[in-house]
Amino acid sequence: MIDSHTHLHHLDFRDDRDEVFANLRAAGVSRVLEVGIDYLGAERSLELSERYPEVLVAVGCHPHEASNWNPEFAAAMRRWATLDKVVAFGELGLDFYRNYSPHDLQEVAFRQQLGIAREMDVPVIFHVRAAETDFLRVLDDEGDPRRAVLHAFSHSFEFAAEAIKRGFWLGIGGMVTFPKSNLPQILTEISPERVLLETDCPWLAPVPKRGRRNEPSLLIHVLESLADIWKMSTADLEQLLDANFAQFTGIR
Numbered sequence: 001m002i003d004s005h006t007h008l009h010h011l012d013f014r015d016d017r018d019e020v021f022a023n024l025r026a027a028g029v030s031r032v033l034e035v036g037i038d039y040l041g042a043e044r045s046l047e048l049s050e051r052y053p054e055v056l057v058a059v060g061c062h063p064h065e066a067s068n069w070n071p072e073f074a075a076a077m078r079r080w081a082t083l084d085k086v087v088a089f090g091e092l093g094l095d096f097y098r099n100y101s102p103h104d105l106q107e108v109a110f111r112q113q114l115g116i117a118r119e120m121d122v123p124v125i126f127h128v129r130a131a132e133t134d135f136l137r138v139l140d141d142e143g144d145p146r147r148a149v150l151h152a153f154s155h156s157f158e159f160a161a162e163a164i165k166r167g168f169w170l171g172i173g174g175m176v177t178f179p180k181s182n183l184p185q186i187l188t189e190i191s192p193e194r195v196l197l198e199t200d201c202p203w204l205a206p207v208p209k210r211g212r213r214n215e216p217s218l219l220i221h222v223l224e225s226l227a228d229i230w231k232m233s234t235a236d237l238e239q240l241l242d243a244n245f246a247q248f249t250g251i252r
């Protein structure tokens with residue numbers, strides 16, 4: 001089992017990180033993709049990758065942090081992308097829900113990171129919230145990345161269909177286990193081959209741990225929900241989702 005989206009460098013894991021890694025190993029999680037949200041986060045994630053062998057890293061400027069995007073950050077992205085452990089850029093995109101950074105700066109950071117990703121052929125992890133139309137407008141302008149995932153997918157069926165038409169994966173996590181979620185219904189119409197498994201820990205813990213701190217060892221609850229939706233065995237589905245991750249990152 002592979003967790004395609006973690007924030008294990010988050011302060012929430014400061015006191016028991018070794019235990020969290022022991023837990024994920026015991027739960028059969030073989031790899032985690034540790035996702036950056038800012039410059040410091042990227043450095044902390046890279047440190048984790050030196051300490052824990054299962055950590056791969058994505059570096060990027062989250063839309064919330066777009067006010068801090070600058071030429072130094074862009075240069076660092078190019079430098080980091082050459083490291084073995086760095087397998088993706090992200091999370092990047094647009095968030096017009098929280099509006100922690102002005103829309104115009106979000107768009108600049110988004111466009112420039114897309115440009116670097118294209119130039120260096122690095123896969124991309126998208127964060128999109130309340131900004132679907134503008135997100136697609138920018139992509140139409142800049143061109144779709146060759147490999148990309150819409151992380152924490154919680155949009156409409158139409159948006160899922162549009163993403164899949166563009167060749168993207170959908171990142172599915174704890175939300176699929178929430179009783180009122182429309183995700184199970186949407187996913188019945190979607191091929192398992194277009195999905196990546198993720199926790200987005202420390203956030204979005206699945207039922208039965210909803211509301212608590214999330215961690216990769218809880219991924220099994222997401223896998224079980226998905227196996228239920230697609231009427232597959234968890235073993236077959238796990239293998240299929242791991243293969244999707246290998247395709248996304250190009251890592252075997």
Ligand SMILES: [Zn+2]
Nearest residue numbers: 005035091200
């Ligand atoms: Zn995230």
